[in-house]
Amino acid sequence: MEDESSENRKQARLVILELANMISVPMALNAVVRLNVADAIWQGGANNPLSAIEILTRVLPDGNGDAENLQRLLRLLASYSVFNEHSPSGGGERERKYSLTDVGKTLVTDKEGLSFAPFVLQHHQDALMKAWPLVHEAVVDPSKEPFERANGEPAYSYYLKQGNMNELMVKAMSGVSVPFMRAMLQAYDGFRGVQRLVDVGGSGGDCLRMILQKHPNIKEGINFDLPEVLAKAPQIPGVTHVGGDMFKSIPQADAIFMKWVLTTWTDDEIKTIMQNCYNSLSEGGKLIACEPLLPENSDNSHRTRALLEGDIFVMTIYRAKGKHRTEEQFRKLAFSVGFPSFRAFHVDHFSTVLEFQK
Ligand SMILES: C[S@@+](CC[C@H](N)C(=O)[O-])C[C@H]1O[C@@H](n2cnc3c(N)ncnc32)[C@H](O)[C@@H]1O
Numbered sequence: 001m002e003d004e005s006s007e008n009r010k011q012a013r014l015v016i017l018e019l020a021n022m023i024s025v026p027m028a029l030n031a032v033v034r035l036n037v038a039d040a041i042w043q044g045g046a047n048n049p050l051s052a053i054e055i056l057t058r059v060l061p062d063g064n065g066d067a068e069n070l071q072r073l074l075r076l077l078a079s080y081s082v083f084n085e086h087s088p089s090g091g092g093e094r095e096r097k098y099s100l101t102d103v104g105k106t107l108v109t110d111k112e113g114l115s116f117a118p119f120v121l122q123h124h125q126d127a128l129m130k131a132w133p134l135v136h137e138a139v140v141d142p143s144k145e146p147f148e149r150a151n152g153e154p155a156y157s158y159y160l161k162q163g164n165m166n167e168l169m170v171k172a173m174s175g176v177s178v179p180f181m182r183a184m185l186q187a188y189d190g191f192r193g194v195q196r197l198v199d200v201g202g203s204g205g206d207c208l209r210m211i212l213q214k215h216p217n218i219k220e221g222i223n224f225d226l227p228e229v230l231a232k233a234p235q236i237p238g239v240t241h242v243g244g245d246m247f248k249s250i251p252q253a254d255a256i257f258m259k260w261v262l263t264t265w266t267d268d269e270i271k272t273i274m275q276n277c278y279n280s281l282s283e284g285g286k287l288i289a290c291e292p293l294l295p296e297n298s299d300n301s302h303r304t305r306a307l308l309e310g311d312i313f314v315m316t317i318y319r320a321k322g323k324h325r326t327e328e329q330f331r332k333l334a335f336s337v338g339f340p341s342f343r344a345f346h347v348d349h350f351s352t353v354l355e356f357q358k
Contacts, residue, residue, distance in 0.1 A: 025080060028073045030124040032082075033117045035059045035070070038107035041083075041100050049086040049097035074098045082107075106179075114175040122172035123313070125165060127151050127158060131316050142320035155317050160228045167232060170204045177203075177259060180290070180348055181210045187347040190288055190355055191215040194255040198222045200246050200277070201261035203229060209236045211257065222251050246273050250280040259290040260351070263310075263325070264318035267333065274337045274356075281358045287339070293352040294324040303349050310350075330354055 002009055032038070040058035041050055050058075052071035057063070075096070078085040082104045086097040100108065106116040122128075127150070134146035147155045159165040191197070191211055195218060199208040202223035212221045220240070223233065227243030235241075242251050247269070250256065256277050262270050277287045294307050311324040325333075331342050334356045345353040 024076060026120075026124065028076050029080075029082065030120055031073055032077060033107060033120045036117075037070075037074075038100060038104055038115070038117065039109055041098065042105070042108040047099050047105075049084070049099045051095075051097050055098065071096060077104075112178070114171075114178055116175050118168055118175050119172040122168050125168070127162075127165070128155075128317055135312070135316050138315050138320040145316065145318060145320040145322075147317045156226070160226065166229065170229065170232060173203045173260070174206045178206050178210070180259075180351055181207050184290065184347045184351075184353060185210060185214045188345050188353050190286065190345075190353070191218065191255065194218050194286075196220045196222075196253045197255045197257055198224050198242075198251050198253040198280070200224050200250055200256055200258045200273075202233075202257075204233050205236050205239055207257065207259055208239055212236075212238050222253070224251055246276060248276070250276045252280050252282070254282045254285045256281060256285075256287045257289075258287065260292075262289055262330075263291050264314055264322045266319050266321040269319070269322075270333050271337055274334060274339070277356075278338050278358060283358060285358050287334075287356040287358075289330075289354045289356070290351045291330070291354060292324045292350055293330075293344070293346075293354075294326050296326055296328075306350060327352070327354075 004010075004013075036059055037055055040055050041047060052067040052074060055074075056065045056067045056070055059065075074083055075085065077083050078098065080103075081101050083098040084101050086099065087095055107120070109115045109117070128147065130150040131146040134149050137144075137146055137149055145154070147158070151158055159169050192215070194215065197208070197211065197218050197220070199205070199211075199222065202208050202225050205223045208221045208223050212218055221236075221238055222240050222242050223230065223236075224242045224244060224246070225233070226245070230241040230243050233241065244250075246261075258277070262273065265273065274287070281287065292307055292310055294311065295304050298304060298308070307324055314322045314324065327344050330344075334342050334354075339356040339358060341357040343355045345355065347353055
């Protein structure tokens with residue numbers, strides 16, 4: 001019989017209870033995003049510490065709402081570094097005040113109307129939430145992903161049939177992709193000499209717009225995505241919209257850009273996409289893909305956890321055999337369709353630039 005009073009057992013019981021209640025964390029995050037708490041605290045850069053009552057009067061100005069319950073959410077999220085908690089007079093429930101940490105600031109709406117908030121909302125919509133109790137089914141039978149089991153069809157086609165889901169997806173992608181692209185374009189100069197660039201799965205077109213701004217040598221930029229997605233995408237000077245299916249063919253180019261596209265598909269599907277890229281590239285042309293890159297070793301760092309969590313998200317929502325891959329797995333896939341040269345540029349902790357040259 002184990003000694004339940006030993007430190008090891010106490011720790012073990014604590015950790016399993018923390019894990020069993022972990023759902024409180026993303027749902028609390030989703031709640032503060034729905035309430036628009038980050039913008040309420042930020043107030044044009046003031047970021048002054050505010051009590052839950054003060055925040056509540058900003059997010060629900062009609063005077064309704066429960067400040068104590070808001071504070072319970074803020075406390076939990078302070079323990080995950082989303083908010084700083086200030087208790088100037090050593091405690092007391094009404095004394096606690098909250099400001100935004102660097103993590104919390106990612107939820108603040110910027111001048112372009114973007115932030116990470118739509119990504120949080122996008123991940124917690126009803127149709128996606130319905131898939132999560134079915135994760136074990138991806139082990140029992142991976143022929144159908146949990147999202148499809150729960151909703152009767154695959155995620156992308158489901159989004160397209162629900163206009164608001166498609167719009168939220170585009171907004172979520174822009175909010176996450178724009179800051180990444182700023183960092184990526186500072187560190188990576190592989191677009192030099194490119195004249196005709198196709199962005200495969202370009203969504204709202206932000207990535208392409210930013211690449212063209214930085215590299216005026218690119219004379220022609222093509223946003224290639226599903227026609228239904230492009231129908232909602234804004235017109236951007238210098239960018240042509242071409243609707244199509246990357247599994248059939250991709251417009252000719254001397255470089256192809258692709259961000260967060262390969263990850264959601266199976267190995268066989270990736271080979272088809274990469275083969276179509278290879279066929280459409282001129283000799284010496286490049287496929288520049290930005291994808292999450294899984295580390296070889298498992299540990300408890302933020303990076304490894306964020307990438308492993310994203311991997312389970314892909315398995316649950318997009319394809320039971322779609323996944324985050326290691327550098328070596330990408331190298332093998334690329335060689336198998338004929339790309340002789342491959343380089344990885346580590347410009348970000350989550351996504352890596354993978355350059356495949358024909
Ligand atoms: C995860 S989003 C990435 C969007 C954008 N590249 C970014 O990172 O901000 C994947 C994109 O692939 C597009 N897509 C899905 N299936 C496609 C297909 N068969 N052909 C072309 N694009 C497709 C989706 O519409 C979506 O815009």
